[in-house]
Amino acid sequence: MIQRILLGEKDIKVTLERLACQLVENHGDFKNTVLIGIQPRGTIVADRIKAILSESYGLSDVELGYLDITFFRDDFRRREDPIEANKTMIDFLVEGKNVVFIDDVLFSGRTVRAALTAIQSFGRPENVELLVLVDRRFSRSLPIQPDYSGRKVDAYLEEKVVLKWREYDDIDGVYFELKND
């Protein structure tokens, strides 16, 4: 297996700081804006963004929720193994709010499609935006594009973009992986 590094620990830090800064430019004091991390791994990006907003911009009470989209997927009964669900934790309504979806990698766009349906269970948002750390452009199956993207990546379909996080893997990093067989 060939593996090469795309973003190291420091790159990720700088990228997330830039993304947080862009959010502040558009959302100011976050009075009417909520962050929604998409399970499973968008939640880590969302946690980090929230921490930066609090430390660098003094925005300590930005509302953050986690949304699981398992039951809204469009590939139920088309996979060999069903996917196990994760926790949804949204203890506020999004009615009339600006919602920022946060995910780690944007690939086909199907997760975001499901998230757009799933979020409706918590009200009708005024606005929905999408923030991703890695945007695998040219691999979209649906007309969905990010509003904020950390790094645009052109990868072969057979290539995997793998994200590692301190919370799970002891290290932060974004890697390309290609099976050579």
Place this chain on the structure above:
Amino acid sequence: MSQLSVDHLLGIKGLKREDIELIFSTADHFKEVINRPIKKVPSLRDLTIANLFFENSTRTRLSFEIAEKRLSADVVNFSASSSSVSKGETLIDTVKNILSMKVDMVVMRHPNPGAGVFLSKHIDARIVNAGDGSHEHPTQALLDTYSIREKLGNVEGKKVVIVGDILHSRVAISNIYALNLLGAEVMVCGPSTLLPKYIHTLGVKVETDLRKALEWADVANMLRVQHERQDLKYFPSIREYTQMYGVNMEMLNSLDKDVVIMHPGPINRGVEITSEVADSDKSIILNQVENGVAIRMAVLYLLASKIKR
């Protein structure tokens, strides 16, 4: 594990412990879903489920129907009293006719033990047993053990006494299997005429003195006396049954610990438990009903995931 080991839910007996744990963890997610402002997910939107109730039911039928609708399945209902069963049609014919209308899953309650197993051998649809005679009622046992887990944190090592008409109760049998699988200690308590002769072979303790049973237990599951299944007189009078096996507040307060009171419903108030007990904070009867929807959503979702397109 993210897949059930069975294709139908016919009873607890065929399940593994991992199956029950998977159903519980899936039900946790559905419990969150049914407490949302909009309580619906689209998972089963392309499936049709037939609820075939050849025997009366309020709670179970409503609970299944709500679970199906929360999963966005299409639902058709059938009850024996208003159907061709009274014209002499056989079970297989009835079900085959319904399946010809392209039904994917069948939820069935039937007065004959083994009706679900029989059907699963003859038709091509996922079957959920919603009670077959005095045999099994798996979703009830799942929601009962799930409610114990929710209230006490764990089922393993807990002491559960099932009180009342064990002889005619599918709830008791399914509960015994489920509690044994999950590592709880089980006791049955009731008049000896209502305890099956070979009940000890299921690995349960037997006690005929209610007070001793409650002193032992963490949880008491109070069953209704099933007059409709009793062909003989098993005890002299309801009044005497209540005096010997009815739970009241006075008795619970005289114990030096808390016992969680459960009941699968329907309650005969003043017979197996007093109204005061049923409505007290010792009882988790209404939690059981709420959990029933989440458990049935989990069972239907997991079985549906095995229907390939």
